[in-house]
Amino acid sequence: MTGDGEGWRVRGRCRTAWGRRTGAWRRSPAVAVRVAAATVVLGATAAVVPGQTAAAGEAAGTPSPYAFADGAQNVEGARSTGDAAPLKPGGTYRSSLPSSGKVSYRLDLDAASNAYVSVTAVPSPGSTVSVIDGVKVTVQDAEGNTCSVDTARFGAARSPHPIAAWGRRETGGPLCRKAGAYFVSVERGDPDGEGSSPDTWDLELVAMTEPGEAKTGATSAPEAWNSATPQPLQGEPERRKGGAGFSGATPVDQGVWRDDIRPGQTLFYAVPVDWGQQVSVTAELGSSDSGATGYTSDALDLDLYNPARGRVADVGVGYDGDQKSGSLPPLPPVDHANRYAATPQVSALRFAGSHYLVAHLSEAVADTFGDGPFVMTLRVRTSGEPRSGPEYAGESVPEGVFEVSDEDREAAAEGVAAGDATAMRALAVGGIGTGSALLVGLGVWTVMARRRTTT
Structure with a gap:
């Protein structure tokens, strides 16, 4: 600003300021309308x-x-299943995986729903991984029976990047059918492999359930x-x-x-x-x-x-x-x-x-x-x-x-994203309506201001 009478300028973008002495807007009504319209x-x-x-x-x-x-919740993996923090179906969590040993989390499940937990492992930037290095996810029941095991590896390229493995508890098998506590254990696939650096990895975990068939x-x-x-x-x-x-x-x-x-x-x-x-x-x-x-x-x-x-x-x-x-x-x-x-x-x-x-x-x-x-x-x-799918007995989570x-x-x-598409359409309709109403109101205000300046 160069003086008291120059409250604002336009140089490729709108710039606003209060007058130094009075604190009042240093604008004409017509300029205010244009700036408000541009803001909308x-x-x-x-x-x-x-x-x-x-x-x-x-x-x-x-x-x-x-x-x-x-909005992912922070959760710490436990070294012992006795201390395992719960993962709720429908939740997304952020955790970490040390270079050695297991970390465990708990799922409290009913006897009717299939449950799935996916674990995305993210090596730290600059880390190195071996061909057989990766992440291993195991689900067990409270009696130590194994429900599922899955492993994801980096492969021949040995390029560190996000990889995901999943755990499953399915009610249709001979084991893991009871209601109760289940434990999800996560560990490195081969932390001591040649060329793997002993870094802590970030984890993203999601849990969901699928209802049984009616x-x-x-x-x-x-x-x-x-x-x-x-x-x-x-x-x-x-x-x-x-x-x-x-x-x-x-x-x-x-x-x-x-x-x-x-x-x-x-x-x-x-x-x-x-x-x-x-x-x-x-x-x-x-x-x-x-x-x-x-x-x-x-x-x-x-x-x-x-x-x-x-x-x-x-x-x-x-x-x-x-x-x-x-x-x-x-x-x-x-x-x-x-x-x-x-x-x-x-x-x-x-x-x-x-x-x-x-x-x-x-x-x-x-x-x-x-x-x-x-x-x-x-x-x-x-x-x-x-085509139509199965008739589920409830809703997924x-x-x-x-x-x-x-x-x-x-x-x-x-x-x-589906939610963004809906929001964009709603905002487009609502924004046009709100913007039009605002411009009409500003137009009336401009006319009134001009009348005051001519009387």
């Missing part, structure tokens, strides 16, 4: 642009390895399904920016999607897959413009997870600087009875809902071909008509997690 428009725009802050932060430096769910359905997996390798979906790619975590996964539906990915980065997408539908995905990595030569094994890793964040299948794409592609193996239609299959990738396709595509580009790519970004194309196909709603489909078409 700009405020509404800022409110409905999802991911704006994340995009700005990403542009400023190295992408964060994982975006934890907003009427008993099939008790064996479907024997016949179309297992032919599907042709990759064709078409012009549309840009769709991936999220940085499961909770912020970007919705996508059937289509060809293009994104930029950097070495060390992991991107998350959510695909609604209904009962009776098959999903197939081909991932492509564009050629490098560096002119370098070399080879990175499993440079691009693509994993498919079910709505409970249990891994279904994966594919690794090696890279030598030329364009490369890889496809997930043929997968059966989503069916409640798939859970009775002996093959894990069939058993995991047991419920409808948002299935997650998680793409990771190995850190090693940067050693030969530079920091990128590299163009990644995902060709996503969901074939088959949706969280509600609606094992179904595909019209809102989910609309969100996938728009590329925003």
Whole structure:
């Protein structure tokens, strides 16, 4: 400011200030109307642009390895099951995993519901991992009977990134059917493996329950399904920016999607897959413009997870600087009875809902071909008509997690989270109404102010 009479200026953006002596606005009524109108428009725009802050932060430096769910509760894993803190179905939790030993958590369950706990392990930036290093999740009942065991490993690329394993308590088996306390134990897959650094990892845990069937359905997996390798979906790619975590996964539906990915980065997408539908995905990595030569094994890793964040299948794409592609193996239609299959990738396709595509580009790519970004194309196909699912005896927790709603489909078409899509539409309608009312009121105020200045 240059003096008392110059309360504000516009230099590429609105700037306001109080008069130094009187504390009054130094504006004419007409200017106030224009500024208020701009505030309504700009405020509404800022409110409905999802991911704006994340995009700005990403542009400023190295992408964060994982975006934890907003509102996740902090919980400490116990060394003894006797001290295990409870995980409530529907809750999301943040914890940590030491380099050695187990940490345990407790689930208090009834005798009717299936329960699932997914654990996402996030190695610290700059850490090193071995081929067989990873995270192991075990669920046991109060008597020490093992209900399930699952392990996720980093694989040949040895690139640290978020990986997830899940635990299951199912009421249909011979064990783990009683109501009571169950314990989820988490440990490193191979903390002492050659090349693994003894760092503490962050954890994100989610717990959910699935009700039993009101009427008993099939008790064996479907024997016949179309297992032919599907042709990759064709078409012009549309840009769709991936999220940085499961909770912020970007919705996508059937289509060809293009994104930029950097070495060390992991991107998350959510695909609604209904009962009776098959999903197939081909991932492509564009050629490098560096002119370098070399080879990175499993440079691009693509994993498919079910709505409970249990891994279904994966594919690794090696890279030598030329364009490369890889496809997930043929997968059966989503069916409640798939859970009775002996093959894990069939058993995991047991419920409808948002299935997650998680793409990771190995850190090693940067050693030969530079920091990128590299163009990644995902060709996503969901074939088959949706059909009705099982008749559940109650509601899942969280509600609606094992179904595909019209809102989910609309969100996938728009590329925003279902809740955000609803909020955007409501804000668009409400914002226009509120903004119009405000402008009308400001218009009346302007007329009155002008009359006062002419009398």
